[in-house]
Amino acid sequence: MSDPVLERRSIRKYTDKPVPDELVEKLLRAGMSAPSSGNERPWHFVVIRDRAILDAVSSFHPYARMINKAPLAILVCGDESLERSKGFWAEDCAAATENILIEAQELGLGSVWLGLHPRGFRVRKMRELIPGMPEHVVPFALLPVGYPAEVKRPSNRYDETRVHHDRW
Ligand SMILES: Cc1cc2nc3c(=O)[nH]c(=O)nc-3n(C[C@H](O)[C@H](O)[C@H](O)COP(=O)(O)O)c2cc1C
Numbered sequence: 001m002s003d004p005v006l007e008r009r010s011i012r013k014y015t016d017k018p019v020p021d022e023l024v025e026k027l028l029r030a031g032m033s034a035p036s037s038g039n040e041r042p043w044h045f046v047v048i049r050d051r052a053i054l055d056a057v058s059s060f061h062p063y064a065r066m067i068n069k070a071p072l073a074i075l076v077c078g079d080e081s082l083e084r085s086k087g088f089w090a091e092d093c094a095a096a097t098e099n100i101l102i103e104a105q106e107l108g109l110g111s112v113w114l115g116l117h118p119r120g121f122r123v124r125k126m127r128e129l130i131p132g133m134p135e136h137v138v139p140f141a142l143l144p145v146g147y148p149a150e151v152k153r154p155s156n157r158y159d160e161t162r163v164h165h166d167r168w
Pocket residue numbers: 008009010011012063064112113114115155
């Protein structure tokens with residue numbers, strides 16, 4: 001039986017096939033279904049299809065060259081002003097990010113987590129690229145999305161030495 005959690009891999013090569021809006025909405029729905037501290041959901045998502053914005057990312061992000069071939073990307077952002085009890089926005093955004101990656105695998109799409117937060121330079125440059133993005137919103141992770149042009153096998157990373165039962 002297929003298991004999208006175990007089968008998810010970082011996909012960095014994409015075909016030119018456009019990704020339908022319905023699938024993008026499914027990815028966003030998956031992101032917004034993530035657990036969050038106090039169910040506060042302190043996130044925003046920017047769907048980026050503008051080629052000029054996508055291409056500009058690799059000018060400041062050292063590990064993002066694949067985005068030049070992706071038909072779109074989802075920018076996961078944190079908004080501390082939406083938190084009542086402060087401090088967990090990044091964990092919440094990480095959960096949303098992982099949900100999107102798993103849903104992409106499930107839908108036959110490919111994606112990869114491009115780290116932004118907590119690298120201040122990347123966060124600033126990414127915010128500058130999105131017209132109107134407020135200063136208090138933090139670009140957290142960028143996820144290029146497309147139909148995969150590479151096949152990756154699941155990787156078995158189960159490591160018994162990292163498991164402890166009742167004592168260290
Ligand atoms: C916080 C974080 C930041 C990452 N940043 C990048 C990145 O900038 N560029 C990239 O190609 N992959 C990035 N990755 C993907 C990892 O390299 C990848 O998840 C890891 O090598 C394991 O491979 P897999 O995703 O195929 O299982 C990042 C992953 C995480 C969780």
